[in-house]
Amino acid sequence: MISVERLVVRFPGAARAALNGIDLDVLPGERLAILGASGSGKTTLLRAIAGFVTPVSGRILVDGRVIDTHDAKALRAQRRRIGMIAQSHDMVERLSVERNVLAGKLGAWSAWHALRALVHLTPGERAEAKAILERVGIGDFGRRRTGSLSGGERQRVAIARALAQNPRVVLADEPIASLDEDYARRILELLCRAAEEERVTLVCTLHQPALAHEFFHRVVRLDRGSIGESSPPLHV
Amino acid sequence: MNVLNLAIPVWQTLAMAGAGTLIAVALGAPLAAYIAARAPGARAIYLALGALRAIPDLTLAIFAVVVVGIGPAAGVTALAVFYTAMVGKMFAELLGTVSRPVLESLEATGASKFSVVLFGALPSASTDLLTFGAYAFECAIRASVVVGAVGAGGIGTEIVGSINALDYRRVAVLIAVLVGIVWVVDWFGAQVRRQPLLALAIVPLGVAGLIGSKPVVFAAAHAVKTFAAMWPPVLDARALAALPVAIFETLEIAVVGTGLAALFAIQLGLIAARRFAPAPVAYAVRRVLDVLRSVPEVVVGLILVVAVGIGPLAGALALGIHSAGVLGKLFAESVENVPVAALDALAATGAGSVAIATYGGVPLALGPIVEHTLFRLEWNLRTATVVGMIGAGGIGQALFNSQQTFHYHEMLAYVLITWGFVLSAEALGKRFASTLAP
Amino acid sequence: MHSSRKSFFALAGAGAFAAALPRAASAADTIRVGMIPDAGATQVSIDEKAPLREFLARHMQRLVDLIIPTNYNATVEALGNGSLDFAYLGGLTYLQAHARYGVIPLVQRVSDRAFHSLFITQTDSPLKALADLKGKTFAFGDVNSTSGHLMPYAALQAAGIDADADLKFRYTGSHPATLKAVEAGTVAAGAMDESVYASMMASGQADKNKIRVFYRTPPFLDYVWVARKDLAPSEQFAFATSFLALTEAKNKPILDILRGTKFVRANDGEYNELRRIATKLKML
Ligand SMILES: Nc1ncnc2c1ncn2[C@@H]1O[C@H](COP(=O)(O)OP(=O)(O)O)[C@@H](O)[C@H]1O
Ligand SMILES: [Mg+2]
Numbered sequence: 015m016i017s018v019e020r021l022v023v024r025f026p027g028a029a030r031a032a033l034n035g036i037d038l039d040v041l042p043g044e045r046l047a048i049l050g051a052s053g054s055g056k057t058t059l060l061r062a063i064a065g066f067v068t069p070v071s072g073r074i075l076v077d078g079r080v081i082d083t084h085d086a087k088a089l090r091a092q093r094r095r096i097g098m099i100a101q102s103h104d105m106v107e108r109l110s111v112e113r114n115v116l117a118g119k120l121g122a123w124s125a126w127h128a129l130r131a132l133v134h135l136t137p138g139e140r141a142e143a144k145a146i147l148e149r150v151g152i153g154d155f156g157r158r159r160t161g162s163l164s165g166g167e168r169q170r171v172a173i174a175r176a177l178a179q180n181p182r183v184v185l186a187d188e189p190i191a192s193l194d195e196d197y198a199r200r201i202l203e204l205l206c207r208a209a210e211e212e213r214v215t216l217v218c219t220l221h222q223p224a225l226a227h228e229f230f231h232r233v234v235r236l237d238r239g240s241i242g243e244s245s246p247p248l249h250v
Numbered sequence: 251m252n253v254l255n256l257a258i259p260v261w262q263t264l265a266m267a268g269a270g271t272l273i274a275v276a277l278g279a280p281l282a283a284y285i286a287a288r289a290p291g292a293r294a295i296y297l298a299l300g301a302l303r304a305i306p307d308l309t310l311a312i313f314a315v316v317v318v319g320i321g322p323a324a325g326v327t328a329l330a331v332f333y334t335a336m337v338g339k340m341f342a343e344l345l346g347t348v349s350r351p352v353l354e355s356l357e358a359t360g361a362s363k364f365s366v367v368l369f370g371a372l373p374s375a376s377t378d379l380l381t382f383g384a385y386a387f388e389c390a391i392r393a394s395v396v397v398g399a400v401g402a403g404g405i406g407t408e409i410v411g412s413i414n415a416l417d418y419r420r421v422a423v424l425i426a427v428l429v430g431i432v433w434v435v436d437w438f439g440a441q442v443r444r445q446p447l448l449a450l451a452i453v454p455l456g457v458a459g460l461i462g463s464k465p466v467v468f469a470a471a472h473a474v475k476t477f478a479a480m481w482p483p484v485l486d487a488r489a490l491a492a493l494p495v496a497i498f499e500t501l502e503i504a505v506v507g508t509g510l511a512a513l514f515a516i517q518l519g520l521i522a523a524r525r526f527a528p529a530p531v532a533y534a535v536r537r538v539l540d541v542l543r544s545v546p547e548v549v550v551g552l553i554l555v556v557a558v559g560i561g562p563l564a565g566a567l568a569l570g571i572h573s574a575g576v577l578g579k580l581f582a583e584s585v586e587n588v589p590v591a592a593l594d595a596l597a598a599t600g601a602g603s604v605a606i607a608t609y610g611g612v613p614l615a616l617g618p619i620v621e622h623t624l625f626r627l628e629w630n631l632r633t634a635t636v637v638g639m640i641g642a643g644g645i646g647q648a649l650f651n652s653q654q655t656f657h658y659h660e661m662l663a664y665v666l667i668t669w670g671f672v673l674s675a676e677a678l679g680k681r682f683a684s685t686l687a688p
Numbered sequence: 689m690h691s692s693r694k695s696f697f698a699l700a701g702a703g704a705f706a707a708a709l710p711r712a713a714s715a716a717d718t719i720r721v722g723m724i725p726d727a728g729a730t731q732v733s734i735d736e737k738a739p740l741r742e743f744l745a746r747h748m749q750r751l752v753d754l755i756i757p758t759n760y761n762a763t764v765e766a767l768g769n770g771s772l773d774f775a776y777l778g779g780l781t782y783l784q785a786h787a788r789y790g791v792i793p794l795v796q797r798v799s800d801r802a803f804h805s806l807f808i809t810q811t812d813s814p815l816k817a818l819a820d821l822k823g824k825t826f827a828f829g830d831v832n833s834t835s836g837h838l839m840p841y842a843a844l845q846a847a848g849i850d851a852d853a854d855l856k857f858r859y860t861g862s863h864p865a866t867l868k869a870v871e872a873g874t875v876a877a878g879a880m881d882e883s884v885y886a887s888m889m890a891s892g893q894a895d896k897n898k899i900r901v902f903y904r905t906p907p908f909l910d911y912v913w914v915a916r917k918d919l920a921p922s923e924q925f926a927f928a929t930s931f932l933a934l935t936e937a938k939n940k941p942i943l944d945i946l947r948g949t950k951f952v953r954a955n956d957g958e959y960n961e962l963r964r965i966a967t968k969l970k971m972l
Contacts (some may be wrong), residue, residue: 064358066354066357066358090360090361090362091360092360093357093358093359093360094359094360095360096358096360097358097359098355098358098359100351100354100355100358102351104349104351104352104354104355105352105355106352106356106369106370106373106374107374108373108374108376109369109373113369117356117359117369117370118359119359120356120359120360120361120365120366120369121359121360121361121365122360123361123365124365125362125364125365125368128361128365128368128369129368131369132368132369132372132373175359179359255730255731255732255735256731258731259731312761312762315761315762315765315766316765316768316769317769318771319766319769319770319771319772320722320755320757320762320763320765320766320771320772321755321771324762399758400758400759400762401757401758401759401762407730407758408730408731410758411730411732411733411756411758412730412732413865414861414862414864414865415730415732415733415864416864416868416893417730417732420730420732465771466720466770466771467769467770467771469769469770469771472768472769472770473769476765476768488852555861556865556868558874559858559869559872559874559875560827560858560859560860560869560874561858640861641858641859641860641861643858651831651859653761654759654760654761654830654831654832655784655831655832655971656761656764656784656788
């Protein structure tokens, strides 16, 4: 589903490459965890897959198609298939929770549709947002302002947004950072169950080896921009 | 004094400012969104807006008469153009301040840059946008008085007319009314900073203003022909010979005006600062500074041209008086921000409050004081060309005279020179800013 | 705060809607009459001229708007783009408007046919003749004024004085301002319209004891009422006959507003001498 081939990423002015020749294949429906110390390149790898980082060399294919950061139109089409849950679960704080959830569909909407949705949501859109929010356990939160939510609640909204997008691949960057063990477990359950139900491929970075092995089919370790040890792939 | 014949110009001024601001936001916001989305040509549009902003509002008002005929519509058009440039540029900058990761998380859905700006940047910056909209309205009030001075109607026209008719009592009343309006609008601006949604109160005013200032004509073809006939810009030998003097006069107005302003502002600012003078005195000086600030340079200039005669001195004094109000307030704030401990140390030596102010307040606040003065100088270089038009001399006067005598080739040359002048002042301002930045 | 974005769009939407309102409405029913700003463009002066407006409205059976722009250029451009139907112009402004936009001269006061400019100075100044002005400070009125700029400039030239080289002059912008500048001693001398001079002396707006006239120009043609080129002849006719019908016996208040006693037909050919002077001095 995702093929990363000899990927090298170097940020301007950086002494060493952030990603130093990564080779990685993720099968359709596989749940892959990436472990690694801070600064090892986890975020950079996910951002490269979503086309936010232009590699120095190597290439990435998602669903058989190359991620080309220079072809804006093709890139947008690719991104529509990739849901992203960013490390800092960035939301538009000013907007209601339901609008942040529906923002997952922004790639499918025209600019006019976006403008209309900003001013007015149809009953259908409201219902859709509510249904997704119920799946992540915050069904009544739709009308609340996103800026007023706690960290864990935002994480649920971020997952809901990725679900609303209806993607083939979900990239989750440290979705359980800064959550207590108990809550972290619930979020991972949610994420993995959703991935299972929707048959999406899930790539998730985190810091807890125990949880990684418990919830994911395969675990790889990133070390200073290179893939280190890898657990054997489980059945998919 | 007949109240009705004051109500009409007051209404015209408010309506002109409201309508101009409304059009400016309606046009400027989409432009800003386009620029923020970095769509093709966005950079060019951004630069064009900057260039448009460098044309003095008075010049725009003169051009507007050719398109929409004589009357308030010309004023509205001039304000709309000037403030579309200002709102477009500023909104684009505000939209650009929205946190990158938030926008990236929306881009990750495959959304176009345009959708991302609409759905992500716009709501995130909404408070700043509304507050700036209200600020633009504040500025537009002052500007509507200025464009009124060339006949767009409202208080500006009344002041010019009353001066020409030597009706100084009416001039005094009009200025008092203007000060009152500016105060109310200032107060409104303060409320908007607290509750941004209040900015929407400008909308009905603007709509009413638009309806009230419907142009009598819309002479697009005529305007294109007239503007095209202004090309090419030409200065004859006599005008060329006089050009250095004109430029020097304009510089003189700006530099002398800023210098005078800084001189008075330091003293007024120290008194106004809550720390040194007795509270009632500080309060009184603050109110005086408010009055100085609320009368636009052009209006001060119109009066001074009568009082001290036509020429650069009137222009310099006009800029000086208004800028003294602006700088006085800023200096007072700078002085108030000086760390208390430093001043207490001086007080411990037994120094009196004048000594503390002079040896403690001023030197410690020198950085911001210099900075404010330089920024004011940049502003005044721009305004010097405008007060020139009402008789203070320099390039502004040359521009106005050539326009009045229908020497449009020459006028265009002066417009371009003024424009270059203002753009250089702006570039200079940016240089100051970057050298002064810590 | 939840609805701030909603309101923001309401704002933008309302603006776009209002900006799109039909703007090309014509002034079919109202006649728009412009007067040059020779004595102040204020709501007061418009109110004072209300009898004139009512008179015209009655005679032409139409609504009349009186507009007093603050500058000459705006008046001419307004005749050019049709935002004024009729206007009262000075001689030089008429020539400019005629050359640019073919405006049609209709009527003028008898006094306009032999108008004079006055050169004034302070009572105790040593100035006696135009030649004495060499090197002195001097005030013209508006740069577009016939009696405040063009004719005095020509008179100076005839007396051997090149205003650009020999005088330190400024434009005050209006006749009253010129008088005030001379009275205050800001300038050594100035040139102004004789009718404004007379009315300021009569009303006490100027100090009789401080000012004296030291030169009066030869007579020239000045103010005239005009119509824009493409206005219907019937409208032009109605407007002209309204003025020609004014008599001191019946219409004293209106004639006072117009500072005249009797109106006669005006005609472009008679402006040829003024046109020659203006062209020679590069003011046309
Ligand atoms: N936008 C960027 N510009 C420059 N350097 C960056 C940027 N993003 C990440 N880096 C650098 O790349 C390396 C990998 O960072 P990152 O991928 O964020 O690590 P992780 O997510 O594993 O903590 C770090 O050295 C970081 O400083
Ligand atoms: Mg990271």
